[in-house]
Amino acid sequence: MIDPWLLEHLVCPRxxxxxxxxxxxxxxxxxxxxxxxxxxxxxxxxxxEPTHWAITHAxxxxxxxxxxxxxxPDGGVxxxxxxxxxxxxGNLYRHLIGKVPRYPIPIIPFDAPTGSAFLDIGCHxxxxxxxxxxxxxxxxxxxxxxxxxxxxxxVAAQLGVKADFVVADGRYLPFExxxxxxxxxxxxxxxxxxxxxxxxAWEVGRVLRTEGRSHIQMAQRFxxxxxxxxxxxxxxxxxxxxxxxxPLAALRSVFADAVGPTTLSVDxxxxxxxxxxxxxxxxxxxxxxxxxxxxxxxxxxxxxxLIRGADSVYVNSRKGEAGVQTSRSISTSR
Numbered sequence: 001m002i003d004p005w006l007l008e009h010l011v012c013p014r015x016x017x018x019x020x021x022x023x024x025x026x027x028x029x030x031x032x033x034x035x036x037x038x039x040x041x042x043x044x045x046x047x048x049e050p051t052h053w054a055i056t057h058a059x060x061x062x063x064x065x066x067x068x069x070x071x072x073p074d075g076g077v078x079x080x081x082x083x084x085x086x087x088x089x090g091n092l093y094r095h096l097i098g099k100v101p102r103y104p105i106p107i108i109p110f111d112a113p114t115g116s117a118f119l120d121i122g123c124h125x126x127x128x129x130x131x132x133x134x135x136x137x138x139x140x141x142x143x144x145x146x147x148x149x150x151x152x153x154x155v156a157a158q159l160g161v162k163a164d165f166v167v168a169d170g171r172y173l174p175f176e177x178x179x180x181x182x183x184x185x186x187x188x189x190x191x192x193x194x195x196x197x198x199x200x201a202w203e204v205g206r207v208l209r210t211e212g213r214s215h216i217q218m219a220q221r222f223x224x225x226x227x228x229x230x231x232x233x234x235x236x237x238x239x240x241x242x243x244x245x246x247p248l249a250a251l252r253s254v255f256a257d258a259v260g261p262t263t264l265s266v267d268x269x270x271x272x273x274x275x276x277x278x279x280x281x282x283x284x285x286x287x288x289x290x291x292x293x294x295x296x297x298x299x300x301x302x303x304x305x306l307i308r309g310a311d312s313v314y315v316n317s318r319k320g321e322a323g324v325q326t327s328r329s330i331s332t333s334r
Contacts, residue, residue, distance in 0.1 A: 001039055002021065002036065002039055002041060002164075003164045005138065006140060006164045006166070007021065009175050009176050009179045010026065010041065010043070010166075010174055010175065010176075011028070011174055011175060011176045012026075012028035012030070012032045012034075012043075012174065013043050013044075013045060013168065013169070013172035013173065013174040014028075014030075014032050014045060014172070015028060015029075015030050015032060016176070017029045017030055017032075018176075019034070019174075021036065024036050026041055026043070034174075035062050035063070037062050037063070037146075038066070038150060038153070040146070040149055040150065040153070040165060040166065040167060041166045041167065041168075041174070042058055042059070042062045042146065042167040043166055043167060043168045043174040044058055044059060044144055044167055044168060044169050044172075045169065045172055046059045048169075048171075048172070050144070050169075051144070051169065051170075051171070051191070051192055051193075051196055051241075052144055052145075052191075052241055054143075054144040054145035054146075054148070055144040055169060057145070057146065058144060058145065058146040058167050061146065062146060062167075066147075066150060075102070077100045077101070077102065077103060078125065078151050078154055078155055078158070080125055080147060080148065080150075080151035081100060081103065081125050081151060081155065082097065082098050082099070082100050083097065083098070084124065084125060084148070084151075085097055085100050085104065087124075088124045088125060088127065088187075089104055089127070089273055089275075089278070090187070090271065090272060090273030090274055091271075091273075092271055092273070092274045092282055092283075092286045092289075093273075093274075093278075093281065093282075095283060096281060100281075101281070102281075103127065103130070103155065103159065104127060104275065104277070104278045104281055105127055105130050105131050105159075105277065106127060106128060106131055106186075106275040106277050106278070107131060107275070107276070107277050108128065108131045108132055108135065108184070109267075109314075110182075110213070110215055110316075111135070112135070112137065112181060112182055112213075114135070114136035114137070115136065115137065115138060116137045116138065116181040116182055117137070117138045117140070117179060117180045117181050117182070117209075118132045118137040118138065118139050118140070118180065118181070118182045118183075118184065119140050119141075119142070119173075119175070119179075119180045119182070119183045119184070119207065120132065120139070120140070120141045120142070120184050120185065120186075121142055121170040121173075121183065121184070121185035121188060121189070121200070121204075122142070122143055122170060122185050122186070122187070122188030122189075123141030123142060123143045123148075123149070123152055123165065124143050124145060124148040124149075124151075124152065125148055125151040125152050125155055126141050126151070126152030126153075126155050126156055126163060126165070128141075128184060128186055129141040129152060129156065129161075129163040129165075130155065130156060130159055130161050130163070132163075132182075132184070133156070133161035133162055133163045134161060137182070139161075139162070139163040139164070140163070140164050140165070140166065140175075140180075141163060141164070141165045141166075142165070142166045142167070142168040142169075142170070142173070142174075143165070143167065143168070144167060144168070144169055145167070146167050149165045149166070149167050152165050153165055170185070170188070170189070170192075170200040170203065171196055171199040171200050171203060172203070173203045173204075173206070173207050175207045176207075177206050177207060178207070178208070178209045178210070178212075179207050179209070180207050180208055180209065180212060181208075181209055181212045181213070182212065182213055182214070182215070183204045183207065183208055183212070183213075183214040183215075183216075184214070184215050184216070185200075185215075185216045185217065186217040186273075187217060187272065187273050188217075189216055189217075189218060190217070190218050190219040190243050190244060190245075190246075190272075191241045191242070191243060191244065192244065193244070194244070194250075197244075197254060198254055198258065201216075201254050201255050201257075201258035201259060202258040204216070204255075204258065204259055204317075205258045205259040205260070205317075205319060208259065208319040209319065210319055210320070210321060211318065211319060212318070212319045213316065213317065213318050213319070214255070214259055214315075214316070214317045214319075215314050215315070215316050216255065216314065216315045216317075217267055217312060217313070217314055217315075218246050218251055218312075218313055218314075218315055219243050219244065219245050219246065219272055219311065219312060219313075220245065220246065220247075220248060220251075220307075220308075220310050220311060220312065220313045221245040221246055221247045221248075222247070222308055222309065223245075223269070223309060223310055223311030223312070224269065224270065224309055224311065225269075225270050225271060225272070225311045226243075226245050226272075226311050229243070229245075230245060243272070248264055248307065248308070248313070251264060251313070251315050252264060252315070255315050255317045256317065258317075259317035259318070259319055260317050260318050260319045260320040261317065261318050261320065262315060262316065262317040262318075263316050264307060264313050264314070264315060264316070265300075265307070265313065265314045265316060266296070266297045266300040266306065266307050266310045266312075266313060266314075267297075267310065267312035267313055267314050268290075268293045268297065268310065268311060268312040269292065269293040269296045269297070269309065269310055269311055269312075270289045270292060270293050270311060271286075271289055271290070271293065271311065271312070272311055272312045273312070274286065274289065274290050274293070275290075276290060276294060296309075296310075297310075
């Protein structure tokens with residue numbers, strides 16, 4: 001059964017009309033239909049250029065019976081997480097593929113009142129959703145990967161937290177306007193083209209409530225590690241789902257236009273995605289990188305110019321007065 005709050009706030013990602021549940025499908029007034037499998041709404045569009053092959057997979061295989069992984073013992077880790085830990089958590093976690101001893105749950109670096117409606121864009125198996133649910137927020141995670149979202153449901157249930165999930169595309173969010181107090185995304189939009197980031201940013205602004213906040217992690221063009229990685233690919237234009245490295249001014253401009261007043265803050269140096277909460281999972285050399293990153297992040301509080309060398313930054317925006325978004329928000333988000 002789809003959570004009543006979620007069902008109340010779902011809309012058609014094509015026409016933004018309200019949807020109703022009818023015989024296993026969500027149907028809007030214009031008869032656009034979206035399947036519901038295992039109580040998960042599959043609300044991606046098949047006639048737009050996908051950001052990831054997972055969108056096509058979800059549309060073609062939603063009707064397949066899932067082959068569930070073997071039950072994990074108490075404290076065990078879901079097989080999808082075991083396989084995807086490097087893809088979702090970063091290269092410093094590559095040695096853990098197939099042998100993750102516990103769920104790597106990060107700590108969200110911002111706060112909000114209990115009960116705040118929180119949307120995580122690109123949640124996959126739900127690590128940030130678990131963290132948000134533990135803060136007492138109403139959590140919705142979206143991802144274009146149906147296997148990832150199914151795993152997220154299992155992980156949330158195993159860890160005893162309340163979170164709901166939708167198979168959806170960040171560029172076409174299936175939620176009515178002003179649904180969320182917080183929108184978050186980590187290690188996702190940095191893989192999108194500039195045009196797709198702009199579409200997603202306008203969608204973030206649309207679904208945020210007035211005075212709501214978004215916190216979007218992105219890769220910074222002139223970070224020390226990022227410069228090395230760009231040099232390795234000879235500064236060629238990124239392909240497919242490769243990381244895009246953004247100048248700070250461009251990030252501020254895109255999100256200020258789409259959401260509202262925007263500031264940038266340091267997430268990390270020397271890596272993208274490594275979390276202090278996971279130090280026990282990392283190799284000694286990687287722990288040293290995280291410790292060094294933490295020192296520099298604290299120093300950046302006193303010397304803001306240090307952000308120019310950060311590899312990973314948060315783009316922090318606040319939704320302004322109701323009605324700030326113009327008709328451009330519709331045209332750029334479709």
